[in-house]
Amino acid sequence: MNVLFISTEAAPFAKVGGMADVVGSLPAALSTHGIQARVLMPGYGFINHDKHNIKHLFSFQQPLKEGTADVHIYTTIKDNVIFYFLQSWPYFGSEQQVYTEWDWDSPRFIFFNQIAMGAIWEIGRRFNWYPDICHVNDWHTGLIPFLIEHNKDTPPWSRISTVLSIHNLAYQGDQTGGFMWKAGIPGRDHPELVSRNLTDNMLAIAIAYSNIVSTVSPRYAVEIQYPYMGYELDGIIRARAGDLYGILNGIDTNLWNPKTDIHLKANYDHQNFESNRPINKQALQTICHLPERTEVMVIGLVSRLVWQKGIDLAIPALRRFLAQYDVQFVALGTGEAAIEQDVRKLTEDFHWRAKSFIQFDASIAQLIYGGADLFLMPSHFEPCGMGQMIAMRYGALPLVRETGGLADTVENYDNADGLVGSGFTFEWEEADAVYGTLKWALDTYQNRPHAWRNMQRNAMQKDFSWHASAKRYIDLYQKAVNKRKGIV
Secondary structure (H helix, E strand, O other), rough: OEEEEOOOOOOOOOOOOHHHHHHHHHHHHOOOOEEEEEEEEEEEOOOOOOOOOOOEEEEEEEEOOOOOOEEEEEEEHHHHHHHHEEOOOOEEEEOOOOOHHHHHHHHHHHHHHHHHHHHHHHHHHHHHOOEEEEEEOHHHHOOOHHHHHOOOOOHHHOEEEEEEEEEOOOOOOOHHHHHHHHHHOOOOOOHHHHHOOOOOOOHHHHHHHHHEEEEEEEHHHOOOHHHHHHOOOOHHHOOOHHHHEOOOOOOOOOOOOOOOOOOOOOOOOOOOHHHHHHHHHHHHHHHHHOOOOOOEEEEEEEEEOOOHHHHHHHHHHHHHHHOOOOOOEEEOOEEHHHHHHHHHHHHOOOOEEEEEEEOOOHHHHHHHHHOOOEEOOOOOOOOOHHHHHHHOOOOOOEEEEEOOOHHHHHEEEEOOOOOOOOOOEEEEOHHHHHHHHHHHHHHHHOOHHHHHHHHHHHHOOOOOHHHHHHHHHHHHHHHHHHHHHHOO
């Protein structure tokens, strides 16, 4: 089976969020199961061609509503997966960031859908490689399922099935109807779109026209069918409930490996973490200019500093907690200016036991994963989340809100000997809930160290590799093929 991933992000070439990690890792995992997976993405100007050995493959002209576009396709191979990069003036080839403003991103990603269709045609014509599945990701590629359906009576489109992955429903590409009309996109007459006035919403279009819809965790697939997390698309999602599946993301366990991580001061695994891991804790305290004390609980946070991540819940809870208890706190991340300032102010007010890095630095991030005792991730919503999985692999017990992928991956402490549990969870979206759970974690850390170590061992031995998820995606692809053929 041939699967073509179409995405605006793929690690290590272009990364903003978790979608990049999925598209950068899942195709390689699929290839170990006999799937011919390839990736097609924009050829952003900031991508270093020399570093990634990216070479020009061919160029073609894409017919548009007005004139034609010269499209240049570049390629490289990573982990035995072929990547294609599309460049075409004025949208792709010179920019220095993935996303900009709505009135620029809307027409440029509509254009990307158009040239992606042209690229599929040209790659097939030139190299006789056609996808059986086009796996699209989020709103930026949401027109592909519709355009394939619109051309379903013409080979090769008649035999191509589509799968949509929703990584974050909050971003939808809505109110783009004028841009679509200007680009010459045909009218969308699907009754689920027309009846809900969603014909100008690119994610809704993808939901309506994809053969199969997936999300990045089982819990999130349930949550988005209800108004609170459905972001006004819950109705059309419920209409597709029979074709909706949640598959938990994996992580690259070769990359995220405390046994080999070069950023750590001392490497370790689940067998020797008790002796080696404290060395990283001391190194973390050193770079933060905090007292080097092995007995104090260190709370770590590595996050985008945005509302979704629940930082507004964490700040007041941490302010109370740091004032009352002998603990340390280290934060790393960037995001919304107001939230950055709140984090900065918190750590300045408690400078003798807290430190923040309003930046992204991989070496500091790894030391937080490898040296912190507790990893804070109190998200309002979390489609899947990677931070909690990385933290567990590195032996930092996560403290999370029970939502989305956090609920699917973090097993709550049994409040006993720690033979059951890999972290601490709470439900209510309140600062008091974060504060109470922090107290529970601290009590466990100080008074039940044996249970804490058992949970660390549990967490580090969890299998978050892509291989189990890859098998589920293969089943999903077969469902999409069967649905396209009318096989129940």
